Amino acid sequence: MKYFFGLVSIILCYELWGAPAVLAQTAAAGPLLINISSSKTLSGTAGDYVTVLAGITNSSAGPVSNITTYLSLADESTKLPVDLEDWSAEKGLFIGNIDARQTLPLNWKIHFVTPGDYALIVVAEAAGQELPQTSAITHFHVNSKRNLNPGQVLPVALGMPIVILFAMTLLTYRRNSKLV
Amino acid sequence: MYKLIWLKELKGELYTWKSTAWLLAASLLFSFTSYLLLTNKELTLLDQTELLWLLGKVIVGVGLLVVTIDASSIISSEFEQETAESLFLTPLALKDFLLGKLLAPLTLWILIYLISVPYIIVASAGSRLALPFMGHVFLLGTLCVLGFILMTFAIALLYRSSKNTLTTAFVILLAAAVPALFAATLKSGSVLTTVSKINPLDNVFSALDNVLVDYQISLGQNWQFYPPLIIFGLVMLGLLSAAARRFRQQGIIRNE
Amino acid sequence: MMISVKNVSKAYEANVAVDCLNFEVPTGEFFGFLGPNGAGKTTTIRMLTGMIAPDSGEIAIDGWSHSDKSKIARLLGVMPESRGFYNWMTGEEYLSFFAKLYDIPEKYAKVSQLLSLVGLTERKHNRVATYSRGMKQRLGLARALINDPQVLFLDEPTLGLDPQGQEDIQHLLKRLNAAGVTIFFSSHLLNEVASLCTRIAIINRGRLVAQGTIGELQIQAKLPASSLKDIFLALTNPANV
Numbered sequence: 001m002k003y004f005f006g007l008v009s010i011i012l013c014y015e016l017w018g019a020p021a022v023l024a025q026t027a028a029a030g031p032l033l034i035n036i037s038s039s040k041t042l043s044g045t046a047g048d049y050v051t052v053l054a055g056i057t058n059s060s061a062g063p064v065s066n067i068t069t070y071l072s073l074a075d076e077s078t079k080l081p082v083d084l085e086d087w088s089a090e091k092g093l094f095i096g097n098i099d100a101r102q103t104l105p106l107n108w109k110i111h112f113v114t115p116g117d118y119a120l121i122v123v124a125e126a127a128g129q130e131l132p133q134t135s136a137i138t139h140f141h142v143n144s145k146r147n148l149n150p151g152q153v154l155p156v157a158l159g160m161p162i163v164i165l166f167a168m169t170l171l172t173y174r175r176n177s178k179l180v
Numbered sequence: 181m182y183k184l185i186w187l188k189e190l191k192g193e194l195y196t197w198k199s200t201a202w203l204l205a206a207s208l209l210f211s212f213t214s215y216l217l218l219t220n221k222e223l224t225l226l227d228q229t230e231l232l233w234l235l236g237k238v239i240v241g242v243g244l245l246v247v248t249i250d251a252s253s254i255i256s257s258e259f260e261q262e263t264a265e266s267l268f269l270t271p272l273a274l275k276d277f278l279l280g281k282l283l284a285p286l287t288l289w290i291l292i293y294l295i296s297v298p299y300i301i302v303a304s305a306g307s308r309l310a311l312p313f314m315g316h317v318f319l320l321g322t323l324c325v326l327g328f329i330l331m332t333f334a335i336a337l338l339y340r341s342s343k344n345t346l347t348t349a350f351v352i353l354l355a356a357a358v359p360a361l362f363a364a365t366l367k368s369g370s371v372l373t374t375v376s377k378i379n380p381l382d383n384v385f386s387a388l389d390n391v392l393v394d395y396q397i398s399l400g401q402n403w404q405f406y407p408p409l410i411i412f413g414l415v416m417l418g419l420l421s422a423a424a425r426r427f428r429q430q431g432i433i434r435n436e
Numbered sequence: 437m438m439i440s441v442k443n444v445s446k447a448y449e450a451n452v453a454v455d456c457l458n459f460e461v462p463t464g465e466f467f468g469f470l471g472p473n474g475a476g477k478t479t480t481i482r483m484l485t486g487m488i489a490p491d492s493g494e495i496a497i498d499g500w501s502h503s504d505k506s507k508i509a510r511l512l513g514v515m516p517e518s519r520g521f522y523n524w525m526t527g528e529e530y531l532s533f534f535a536k537l538y539d540i541p542e543k544y545a546k547v548s549q550l551l552s553l554v555g556l557t558e559r560k561h562n563r564v565a566t567y568s569r570g571m572k573q574r575l576g577l578a579r580a581l582i583n584d585p586q587v588l589f590l591d592e593p594t595l596g597l598d599p600q601g602q603e604d605i606q607h608l609l610k611r612l613n614a615a616g617v618t619i620f621f622s623s624h625l626l627n628e629v630a631s632l633c634t635r636i637a638i639i640n641r642g643r644l645v646a647q648g649t650i651g652e653l654q655i656q657a658k659l660p661a662s663s664l665k666d667i668f669l670a671l672t673n674p675a676n677v
Contacts, residue, residue: 152305153218156298157211164207164295168200175195179526179561184536188522195524262520265487266579269516270537271509431488433518 031060032067032098034106034122034135042140046115054106054122054135058098066127067095071108076117076139086113095124115144181272185280189254190287199288202246206292213238214299228307229393235303236313236388239296240321241357243289244381247325248353251285251332252346259340268432274424282329289325293318312397319399320384323409327380328353330416334423356381380412437496438463438587438618439484444493445642446479453479455642457493461620461635463586466613468633469622472672476642477622478517481591484620485514498586510538513585513617515576515593523565527556527575530564531582538583550578555604569596577605587618594625606632630664640672 038053052071058064070092073082084091088110098104106122122135193199217231255278258264267277297314304310331352336345359372360381376382387405390396399406439461446454454476461467471477482488484495486502486509495502498511522530528547535543551557554574559567567575573596580588590609594602602625609632613619623629629636630650637647646656646667654660657667 152302153215156302157215160207160295160298161204161211164200164204168197168204171194171200172197179563181537184533188533192522192524258520262518263522264520265482265516265518266514266520266534266576267537268487269485269509269512269514270534270583271506271539272537273506429489431482433482433487 030129030131030133031058031064032124032126032129032133033057033059034069034124034133036120036122036135036138038138042120042138043142044112045143046112048112048142050110050112052106052108052110052120052122054108055103056095056098056106056122056124057103058100061100063097063099064126064129065097067098067124068126069093069095069106069122069124071110072121072123074119074121076119082118084110087111112142115142117141181276182280182283185272185277186283186287189281189284193250193284193288199250199291202250202288203291203295206242206246207295209242210235210238210296210299214303217303228303229309229395232300232303232307232309232313232392233385233388235299236317236392237385239293239300239317240324240381240384240388243292243321243325244328244353246292247285247289248328248332248349249346250288251329252336252349253342254281254284255333255336256340256342256345260342265433274428278333278420278424282333285329286322286326289321293321309392309395309397312391316387316391316397316402320387320405320409323406323413324380324384327409327413327416330413330420334416334420337420337423337427360385378408378412380409383408437461438465438498439467439620440494440496441480441484442494444480444483444490444495446476446483446488446490452642454483454490454639457639457642457644459637459644459647461587461618463498463618464613464616465635466609466619466633467621468629468636469620469639470626470629470636470668471639475639475672477639478591479642480639481514481516481589481620481622485512485516485589487516510583511586512589513580513583513587514589515580515591516589517591519572519576521564521567521572521575523563525564526561527551527564527567527571528560530575531578534579534582540583546582550581553581553608554578570598570601573597574601574605577608581612585617587620588612589620589622591622592624593621594623594628602628626664626668636664638668638671645671 034054034056036052036054038051042050042052044050054069056067056069071084071088073084073087074080075082088108090108093106093108095104095106118140120138120140123132124134125132190199214235217235258267268274296317300313300317301310304313328349332345332349335348336342339345339348356379359375360379376386383405387402390402390405396402437460439459441457441459444454444457445452457476457480469477469480479488483490484497484502486505489503497508500507500511502508522533525533528551531547531550532543535546540546548557551560554577556571556574556578559571564572564575573593577590577593580590588609593609594605597605606628609619609621619632621629621633635647635649636653638645638653646653648656650664650667653664653667653671654662657670659667659670662670
């Protein structure tokens with residue numbers, strides 16, 4: 001049964017994740033429990049740097065070794081996974097071992113690049129585990145950058161050279177009209 | 181009498197499109213920079229303060245570049261075009277000549293600054309940094325430009341050749357600009373730290389950083405950046421005085 | 437005495453341009469100053485007009501030391517060897533600019549009068565860049581006259597002019613001299629010098645070799661009844677020096 005839930009999680013990582021409540025339950029099926037704790041504070045504006053805080057807990061009675069965790073992000077409007085190249089310098093974190101019942105913190109610094117709605121998931125794979133473990137899906141929204149008003153720049157960017165060119169032409173015309 | 185020289189230079193530069201072409205080039209450069217900064221997908225992700233800082237550096241940089249080119253030829257051309265002799269045969273004193281000549285590139289800088297004001301306002305929209313930005317760019321830029329004009333004039337009096345003056349002034353300008361563009365973290369060594377403290381361009385860029393990125397907007401919060409610029413100007417004034425003394429000793433017309 | 441030159445020397449490193457020069461030019465004289473190329477004429481004129489300082493000796497213009505630039509600048513009118521102009525200006529603007537440098541009252545009337553005097557009224561609104569060489573010569577002469585000088589230094593003033601242009605300038609110079617202006621005239625056109633100048637000095641290799649009227653020069657050169665050209669050639673011929 002746990003393999004079935006793991007498979008569902010993986011499929012949902014790369015498809016549209018529409019039922020976080022269900023997924024939150026599925027994430028608890030393996031020995032590792034992953035919890036994204038910064039879900040309430042993730043939203044921001046394009047250009048912001050935010051930290052994704054998470055925790056990974058070994059819920060089993062024995063240690064789990066060679067654990068690697070990954071961030072996975074999907075754009076909810078295009079329904080495509082996002083290339084994290086521009087978003088984060090550290091897509092994967094190697095944890096190593098987690099003792100029984102131990103919880104370790106995880107954090108990723110990510111840069112909001114493009115405005116939109118996103119779904120974030122943390123995936124963990126460990127030695128001896130055939131299926132990865134996943135966190136629940138965290139939804140967040142990246143706002144457009146609003147502190148600049150690009151609409152005002154065009155009249156200035158085009159207008160100033162035109163004004164100067166006009167002044168130059170006028171000056172030359174007036175000068176030439178005085179000359180015989 | 182310096183006013184006559186100043187007006188002659190201004191008219192000459194305007195009527196021959198010499199300066200107006202520079203003003204047009206400066207405005208095109210500001211347009212290009214500000215448009216990219218505000219609309220380019222990656223550049224818009226910069227903090228607005230970082231963006232303003234970049235724009236401030238471009239304004240001062242373009243101003244310095246244009247003024248240095250202008251100042252390189254404004255004195256030497258009188259010798260190259262053989263107009264110096266008839267000019268100095270009049271009661272015109274050398275100090276009036278130099279002051280009138282100095283005001284011309286300084287006016288060019290003021291015009292470049294005025295052209296930059298609409299760009300500053302647009303880029304600063306919503307940040308409340310427009311006025312401090314304008315004020316500090318004007319003060320810092322004027323002090324820095326003044327120092328470089330005095331330096332270029334001193335070189336021009338020594339060489340009496342536009343080409344040599346331009347080359348030398350450019351090398352010095354580049355030598356000042358390159359370390360100023362290094363990131364602060366790269367200036368950790370004692371040599372680079374010292375260079376950074378005395379380099380006029382470094383002080384201008386650091387002051388703009390302080391104003392625009394760190395919101396230290398008052399003059400009092402930036403006082404430490406102004407003395408190096410004033411000292412630079414005074415040193416260049418001394419250099420110009422020495423060059424003028426040598427120029428007088430050699431005679432207005434130097435036998436080649 | 438309008439011009440007084442005593443023991444004046446000037447050297448450029450090892451080259452002696454002027455060597456212990458002595459002469460005087462009385463007020464109102466039309467003084468010719470001759471010499472072959474490289475004899476030191478232009479250096480002498482530049483020392484007299486304050487453009488370069490002599491290494492030694494004394495120069496006085498109307499009693500004022502040549503180093504007193506502000507005083508002598510108002511006494512002198514100079515048409516120098518270097519003939520640069522602000523080509524973007526019109527002829528009228530050019531003269532007005534110099535009139536302002538001399539702080540001349542009623543400068544517009546003065547500029548109009550001078551443009552008329554040198555025959556450039558028709559072209560006063562044209563850029564100097566469009567002037568012919570002869571027109572530039574005449575504009576240069578007008579500039580030299582802008583401050584009503586007491587002494588006029590002319591270095592090859594008719595160079596490049598057509599015969600009519602030369603005639604016009606010579607006529608103008610005679611009128612100025614008749615009005616009391618002292619003229620220091622340097623030219624390679626020996627006929628012109630002979631017809632205009634009352635006294636002539638000849639220098640060669642920086643040294644004064646002769647000075648006086650044509651008659652006195654004939655005696656000094658031991659060439660009675662000969663032309664100025666013959667005298668000049670005899671006194672400056674390297675074989676005779």
